[in-house]
Amino acid sequence: MTRAHNFNAGPAALPTEVLEKAQKELTNFNNTGMSVMELSHRSADYEEVHNNAAALMKELMNIPDDYEVLFLQGGASLQFSMLPMNFLPEKAPGNYVLTGSWSEKALKEAEAMGPTKVGGSAKETNYTYIPAFDSLDMDNDDAYVHITSNNTIFGTQWQDFDYDWKAPLFADMSSDILSRPIPVERFSVIYAGAQKNLGPSGVTTVIIKKSLIENEKSGVPTVLKYSTHSKANSLYHTPPTFAIYMLNNVLEWIKANGGAEGMEKRNKQKSDTIYAAIDESSGFYTGHAEKDSRSRMNVTFTLPSEDLTKAFLTEAKENGFIGLNGHRSVGGCRASIYNAVTQESCDALASFMKKFHESNR
Incomplete structure (x- = not known):
């Protein structure tokens, strides 16, 4: 059977070469006599995959040394809650720029955690455009600014990020991460569910400034703190090992293709x-x-x-x-x-x- 022309919005197409490699290694990864799905996440064979995936993310995105690369679970949707849970104080607002359904959902979660404001919106046209920089309401007193870099439902995308955001910039890049070079140093947090550009569903990549982690709020449950996963190399609890294995293979494919x-x-x-x-x-x-x-x-x-x-x-x-x-x-x-x-x-x-x-x- 020939491969379909797969235009699914996510989970989405994976490189054929990556799928064939996984097929070849499915029952015997790295001569272990086991599938990567059967390996202990504490084993040397799996940790090599895990660490290589993080190293490739840093290399391919030119991530500076003062950032952590984390592999978490719960999809981008859990990040909608985790970010304000850890970084939204009682007084300073989280500033959300609305460009589609996912940014609306991120705002809704933040509203349950603390003060928010809308610094820009294209809702009045059913999200046909990205708001112009000169229309945005930004303030030095904002706790952070949150954007969605690409909007899967409406087909819009931020063309660049060359703007004085005033506050730390958080970005949901679930649908366009590693589709183009971006200036990582402009962001304090970049997060992305893997199931569009990085691999299968099940793993979420978070790129976060180390200094931000040091200032996370107290009282947050252990598994929902970024410091927990940073200190444990994203191995605090059992990670989605097969999804990270596939992500690693996709990153290798991206590297081989420029x-x-x-x-x-x-x-x-x-x-x-x-x-x-x-x-x-x-x-x-x-x-x-x-x-x-x-x-x-x-x-x-x-x-x-x-x-x-x-x-x-x-x-x-x-x-x-x-x-x-x-x-x-x-x-x-x-x-x-x-x-x-x-x-x-x-x-x-x-x-x-x-x-x-x-x-x-």
Whole structure:
């Protein structure tokens, strides 16, 4: 059976080479006679995988020495709670910039922990754009600023981070981490669920300044403190060993394919291919995001009618295209083109879109 053209929003496509490597090693990892899933997380064989994954994250993202790389559980959604639990004081507000559903959920969790404010929002247009820097309400007295770098549901993405944020900057990068180079030193916390660009679901990467950990609040349960995991090399309790093994293999694949710079070039070409099919359709396809806020990870678009949308999705599935249904809050269609999605799949989708347009003028 040929591989599907996988445009799922997450869990998402993984590199074929990574899957084949895991398949080959599944019952006998590193000549142990066991699967990596069967190894003790205290064993030398597993710890080598674990430590190599952290070292690769540091190398590929140019993470400075004053940051920790942690491998946690609970997805990005647990970070919505853990961050304010540890770093939101009783008086200074957490400042949230709203660019989609996930930033709304992060704000909701913070509201249960302490004072918050909204420093910018695109909600009035159903999140078609990223707020301009000069429209943001930032203050030196903010406890921190929280952003979502890429918005999977709405197909928008922060194009850069070159701004005076006033307070420590926290970013949910679940859907675009390692899709491009970023200035890590501008952030105090970067966190990301792995299941879009880094590996399978089950592990969350947290990149956090050591000085921030030193100032976490008291009274937080042990397993929800960043210092607990920092001191234990993310081995305080049993980690998701297979997910970290897969993450390590994906990072090796990213390194072999040009690192963050290589991913950026690859992702630009892929997204340009699909956006061209939208822009050259004379309005048959309409992008949800404004052009200067377009995501290179999630291409969202609508068709002229619900009937045409249903026909498009049905025919697409028949032709091997998976995961193109848009989220219910936007409707239409969505092509998620994370790192592992190939140019060939994007070319095939663009070709299908053009043929469907020609057949339904």
